Amino acid sequence: MMTAPIISFKDFSFQYNSQTEPTLQHLNLAIYPGEKVLIAGPSGSGKSTLGRCLNGLIPQSYQGTMTGSATVNGHDISASSIFELSMDIGTVLQDPDSQFVGLTVVEDMAFSLENDQQTQPDMQAATTKWAQTLDLTDLLTHRPQELSGGQKQRVSMAGVLIDNSKILLFDEPLASLDPASGKASMALIDQLTHDEDLTVVIIEHRIEDVLQQPIDRLIVMQDGAIVANDKPEAILRASLMAQLGLREPLYLSALKLAGVDLADCTHLDRLADLAVPNLTATLQQWTAGVDLKVPQVHADPLLEIDQLNFGYDPQRPIIHNLSVTLNRGEMISLVGQNGTGKSTLSNLITGFLTPQSGKLLFNGQSLLDQSVKERADQIGYILQDPNQMISKTLIFDEVAAGLTLRGVDPDEIEQRVLATLKVCGLYEFRHWPISALSFGQKKRVTIAAILVLQPAMIILDEPTAGQDLQHYTEMMTFLTKINREQGITIMLITHDMHLMLEYTDRTIVLGNGTILMDASPADVLTNDAIIDQASLAKTSLYELAEQHQLNPTEFVAKFVQAEREAR
Amino acid sequence: MQNQLLIGYDNRHTFLNRLSGSTKLLCFVGLSIIGMMTYDTRYLIGVMVFSLIIFHFSKINYRDIKFVVNVIIGFSVLNLVMVYVFAPHYGVTIYGTEHLLLGSSQHYFNLTTEQLFYEFNLLLKYTFAVPLALIFLMTTNPSEFAASLNKIGISYRISYSVAIALRYIPDVQNDYRTISLAQQARGFEMSKKAPFMTRVRGSIQILLPLIFSSLDRIEVISQAMELRRFGKGKKRTWYMAQKFKSNDYLALLCVLVIILIGIGLFKVNGGRFWNPFN
Numbered sequence: 005m006m007t008a009p010i011i012s013f014k015d016f017s018f019q020y021n022s023q024t025e026p027t028l029q030h031l032n033l034a035i036y037p038g039e040k041v042l043i044a045g046p047s048g049s050g051k052s053t054l055g056r057c058l059n060g061l062i063p064q065s066y067q068g069t070m071t072g073s074a075t076v077n078g079h080d081i082s083a084s085s086i087f088e089l090s091m092d093i094g095t096v097l098q099d100p101d102s103q104f105v106g107l108t109v110v111e112d113m114a115f116s117l118e119n120d121q122q123t124q125p126d127m128q129a130a131t132t133k134w135a136q137t138l139d140l141t142d143l144l145t146h147r148p149q150e151l152s153g154g155q156k157q158r159v160s161m162a163g164v165l166i167d168n169s170k171i172l173l174f175d176e177p178l179a180s181l182d183p184a185s186g187k188a189s190m191a192l193i194d195q196l197t198h199d200e201d202l203t204v205v206i207i208e209h210r211i212e213d214v215l216q217q218p219i220d221r222l223i224v225m226q227d228g229a230i231v232a233n234d235k236p237e238a239i240l241r242a243s244l245m246a247q248l249g250l251r252e253p254l255y256l257s258a259l260k261l262a263g264v265d266l267a268d269c270t271h272l273d274r275l276a277d278l279a280v281p282n283l284t285a286t287l288q289q290w291t292a293g294v295d296l297k298v299p300q301v302h303a304d305p306l307l308e309i310d311q312l313n314f315g316y317d318p319q320r321p322i323i324h325n326l327s328v329t330l331n332r333g334e335m336i337s338l339v340g341q342n343g344t345g346k347s348t349l350s351n352l353i354t355g356f357l358t359p360q361s362g363k364l365l366f367n368g369q370s371l372l373d374q375s376v377k378e379r380a381d382q383i384g385y386i387l388q389d390p391n392q393m394i395s396k397t398l399i400f401d402e403v404a405a406g407l408t409l410r411g412v413d414p415d416e417i418e419q420r421v422l423a424t425l426k427v428c429g430l431y432e433f434r435h436w437p438i439s440a441l442s443f444g445q446k447k448r449v450t451i452a453a454i455l456v457l458q459p460a461m462i463i464l465d466e467p468t469a470g471q472d473l474q475h476y477t478e479m480m481t482f483l484t485k486i487n488r489e490q491g492i493t494i495m496l497i498t499h500d501m502h503l504m505l506e507y508t509d510r511t512i513v514l515g516n517g518t519i520l521m522d523a524s525p526a527d528v529l530t531n532d533a534i535i536d537q538a539s540l541a542k543t544s545l546y547e548l549a550e551q552h553q554l555n556p557t558e559f560v561a562k563f564v565q566a567e568r569e570a571r
Numbered sequence: 572m573q574n575q576l577l578i579g580y581d582n583r584h585t586f587l588n589r590l591s592g593s594t595k596l597l598c599f600v601g602l603s604i605i606g607m608m609t610y611d612t613r614y615l616i617g618v619m620v621f622s623l624i625i626f627h628f629s630k631i632n633y634r635d636i637k638f639v640v641n642v643i644i645g646f647s648v649l650n651l652v653m654v655y656v657f658a659p660h661y662g663v664t665i666y667g668t669e670h671l672l673l674g675s676s677q678h679y680f681n682l683t684t685e686q687l688f689y690e691f692n693l694l695l696k697y698t699f700a701v702p703l704a705l706i707f708l709m710t711t712n713p714s715e716f717a718a719s720l721n722k723i724g725i726s727y728r729i730s731y732s733v734a735i736a737l738r739y740i741p742d743v744q745n746d747y748r749t750i751s752l753a754q755q756a757r758g759f760e761m762s763k764k765a766p767f768m769t770r771v772r773g774s775i776q777i778l779l780p781l782i783f784s785s786l787d788r789i790e791v792i793s794q795a796m797e798l799r800r801f802g803k804g805k806k807r808t809w810y811m812a813q814k815f816k817s818n819d820y821l822a823l824l825c826v827l828v829i830i831l832i833g834i835g836l837f838k839v840n841g842g843r844f845w846n847p848f849n
Contacts, residue, residue, distance in 0.1 A: 061794055087803040095798050102788055103795035107714045107738050114810040116799035121808050131810075149741050163799065356752045380756045391783050392746065393753045395776045409758040453757065 009034035010171060010203050011058065016072035018057060023068075027053045029228040030072070035221075037170070040197050040204045042214050042236070045225035046249035046472040047442075054225070055175050055207050059095040060086035077171065090116070093171040094164025098179050100156035101148065109151070110135075110144040113162045134162045137199075138192075152342060154185030158192070165196070171203045172196075178210050179470055182342055182499045183541035190217045209472050211236075211245070212253035212544065215273055224248050236273035241266045251473045254502070255544040258563050259283075262290035275544050275551075284552040291554055294562040299509060299524070302331035306461060306493050307353070307383075312362030314352055322348045323359070324517035332460070335487050336495045337504035337525065340514035341539040346497050349514065350463050355379045367460070380406075384454030384462040388469055390446035393453070399425070399441075400434050403452045410457075424456040427486065444475040448482070455486065461493040468503060480507050501529060501543050505564055513538050526561040580713055583630045590822055591813035592711040592719035598826040599707045600723075603700045605833040611845040612688075614836055615695040618829065626702035631709050640701065647697040651690050662686035668848045685848060713737050718809035727807050739788065746784050750777045 013033040019026040028050050035041050045051045056062040058076060064086040074081045077092035097103045106112030113134060114127045122130075135141045138158045148156060157177065164172065174193065178186045194217040197204050208214050211222070215236060222239050224232035226248055232239050239245070243266060245252040255275050259266065264286055271277035280286075307330040315321035322345045330336060340346055351357040353364065355376040364371040371379055387393050396402040400421060407417045425431045428448050433441065438449060447467070454462055467483065468476045484507060487494050498504055504511050504525045511528045513521040521527075521534045528534055530546050549559035582588055587595070606618055654661070662685030663669045674681030711719070717734035721727045759773040796802070837843060 059798055061798070065794055065797065086797050087800045090798055090800050097791065097795055097798075099791065101742075102791040105735065105738065105792060105796055105799075105801075107734060111714055111810050115796075115801070118807050118810055119800040119803055121804055121806055123808065124810065124812070127808070127810050148738070167799075351752070354752075354756055356755070376755045377758050380758055385753070385756050387749065387753050389784070391787070392750045392780050393757075395754060395779050406757045457758075 007036060010037045011035040011076050011205070013074045014072055016057075016070070016074045018053060018062065018068055018070050020053075020066060020068040025228075027068075027228050028057070031230055033223070033230060033233070035203065035205065037203050038197075038201065039220045040194070040218070041206070041221045041223060042211070042219045043205060043207045043223045043225065044209050044211055044250055046209065046474055048227075049225040049249075050228040051207050051225045052175065053228075055095075055173055055205075057081055058089075058171075058173055058205065059093055060084065060089035090169070091167060092169055093173055094167055094169045095173045096157070096160045096164060096175065096177060098176040100153065100160045100180065103160055104148040104156060107147065108144070109140060109146050109148075109159050112148075112159055113140075113166055115163060116167055130166050131162075134166050137165075137196075138162045152185070153181050154188060157181065157185075157189055161192075161196075165200070170201070171205065174204070174206045174208070176208050176470075177206065178208055178213050182539045183213075183501055184341075184539035186213055187216060187541050190214060194218070209250060211250055215253060218274065224250065237271065240272045241269065249472060249474050251476075251502070253544055254563075255548045257567065258287075258545055258548060261563065261566050262286050275547055278551075287548075287552050287554060287559075291559055291562055294566060296558070296561055296565065302334045302509075304332040305329050306332040306334075306367065308363070308365040309353075310363040310365070312352065312359050312364065314348060314357060314359045318360060321360075322517050323352065326362070326518050328512060328519055328522060330461070330493060330495065332493055333487070333491045334493050334510055335484070335508045336493075337508040337511045338495055338497045338514060339499070339504060339511060339528075339538060339540060340520075341537075344514050344538075345517050346514055347465070350385060350465070350495075350497065353379075353463070354383055354385045380459075381410075381457055382460050384457065384459040386447075386450055386454055386462060386464045386467070388466040390443070390450045393450045394438055394446065397437055397439070399430060399436055399438055399449055402438060402449055403456050406453060406457050420456055424452050427455065428452040428482070442475075444471055444479060447479065451482075455492075459492070461495070463495045463497070465497045466499070467496055468498075468500060476503075483507070501541060505529060505543065505560070506567060513540075524561065526557055526564060530556040530560055580709060580711065582712075583710065585628060585630050585710070586818065587625070587629045587706060587710045589816075589818065590710075591815055591819050592715035593722040593813075594815070594819040594822050595707045595711055596719045597723055598822060599700075599703045601826050601830055602703060605830045606696055606699050608843060609833050609836065610689075610692050610696075610843050611833070611836045611840060612692055612695065612847075613845065614833055615692065615699060619695060619699040621829070622699055622702040622706075626706060629706050629710055631705060635709075636705055639705070643698070643701055647694060650697070651694060654690060654693065655686065659686060662689035665689060665844060666846050666848045670848070688847070712811065714811040715813065718812035721807075721809065722812065728802070731801070735792065739792075742788070743781070743785060747777065747781055750780050750784075 011034070013031045016028060016031045017026045018028040031054070043051050043054065053062065056066060057074060060081065062068065063070065063082065070082050076089060079088060079092060081089065104112055105115055110131050113131045117127045117130060131144070135144055138161060140158055140162060143151065143155060151159070177189060177193070181189060190213065193204060193206070196202060206214055219236050222232065222234065222236040223230055224239065224244070231248060232244055240253070240256055256272070259269070259280070264280055264283065266272065269278065269280045271279055309326060309328050312323055312326045313321055314323040326349070338346055348357065352359055355371065355374065366382055394402055396405060403421045403424060404417050407420060422431065422434070425434050428451060430445070430448055430452060433445070438446060441449065468479055471479065480503070483494055486492050496503065496508060508525055511523060511525045512519060513528055513534055515537050520537055521531065529540065529543055534540070535542055543560070545560050545563055546556045549556040602618060606615065609615065659680055663683055666685045668685060669676060670684040672682045672684060672687070716737070717730040720730035720733060754773065754776050759776055765773070836845070840846070
């Protein structure tokens, strides 16, 4: 006999009061106790709205109209308060930093117990128990500012697990973690599912990273409806991912490139158990058939960094004897663990910080005697969060701001701004208020505002963070275009292995204030020691190659080449 | 960069650190009120000496508070000068006698012993609470603030907003720094090279994105709090609240005695002023 579902949606629709169309349309969904479910879908597919329905933020914080029925642990969501639902379902929000309410770790863990008016001895017992389970015992009196991204997420988990609710909801748990922490986080979630007998719902669009641990069911949403609801293997086999606007796992793309018939494969969702007849032979044959082209050489030095040293406390340098040369026209990824000085290095280049010693040459001229403003004419720096850069309300004004400040003639400003808006695909929106744009479009406005100054180089911090496959691809195609057509040197600071592999020619790995490795992305991502030191993660391509006695570096390089040619 | 919020709390292992935050807050508020009400110079000097002795025991390093103390002295002196400028005869009005030191009674600006004495009382009132405030701030764990406020009867929602502000000050400072750098890179000259007005205008440019990012923060944090049942009950407990121990009762008793003496003096003096001129 089948047990009753713990989460059940029947013909459920929801429309926000502020919207003209329903965001969720006629959903039918049943999740059973003990299941681990992944809900995926592009931005605007309604997956976050579904999450809000589950935890009660809808209708409490976001008003709207519901039809059909929806129950969580037997409670009708339209009749339950957010407080009641929070006893059934614990939510870990996307950004662990912003949901950290306590001044210290232990206070944050005890927050919901305080609201339940529990006594101090009870709270102490509960926090001690969960601190042990989640390995937070040594951090209890630390402030949030002292924790790493992975540690903050563990605190968030402890703060909801402490309620002993049987369902856990994770909203994009991987979004703000480096690859190694992301991997550890998925393993921890899997372990908790079993140890604590939980039902887990994960909302995430990075499917490959979630599939590192077994998932019982994959639910794909599009335009407010469920378009696929099956075991991950079945959905992967049907090759639906790309159609549905989701990024396919890399090993799957590799299998397809090699001409493997997915219908013959078993355990497609789990690379370690993947079984395909004659796979080794097929892959070896494919590898032998691809010739690696000689990479394009960029030999014209643009930015030369020589023996750079910097530290707020000179005894503990953050950047230590760092030397590197970036060439004109290169597309470079800068990677490394959080806190290894990636931002410090960009701040030294852009002039926000002054090095203790060393040389910085741009186009053969020293940058050290130039002001931030003068350097900005040649090197643009784009922050991860566009909202932190935008200071005007209209798109045209925002893009024109840099030129206006430089006292450029108004006619020339108009001409240059319009030309830049065309390059960035924003020309049609030029009279729009910025607030009406999507996140990705805002990001483009900030890039346009820098491009209009005609820099020779731009540095971007996580250009694709939080964007779905379609927006990601658009953004990267755009950056590739300005790199190729305008010869602008681009340096991307990123945690995204896929991004560095598929779009950059050169990867600089930073660690302990110096350069650990400077090579092609395929070389970096197949070097075990470096992966470990820099908190990167092995890609599934590497594992696939290893399993089938292929040279991983060669295999990865050939795969990337084939993918790029297909684009 | 940590501990830059307020003037740093540090566990200095004194009996003041071991008192509960609520006790310290109650004592501070009680003594401040009675000190603000009375103009009895003897009493004010007594309380001042008392607070300086306590301050000595708190082991607070003078270097850590030098800046704050200088600011307070500066403002007090400015205030005293302004009181003299606007009301040079107020002392005479209060005490009913006139002992001229400088000038004649016909002039607007003259100097009387009564005015000097009145302003001396004012100075005492401004300064006697400073050591007490510093003791409260620097020996109370910030985590205990909210619990203490709640305990003396302020609603827990308002009390918690204090804790949230403490929690987010470093984050907002970080945002400000990041935004400021990004604006500078666009060409807003914010360094000391730029004229003052340009820098002011530059700061305003930073404000808009800062407000938007702070509003985003507030929205997320309030959701995160609701999801963990903040606001469910009429009351809440506090993990960091300290139970009252015998020392707390002893401290409260001492302060109560001091306050009662102050009230008693109102009776003796027949009002808030002690008049040595009669």
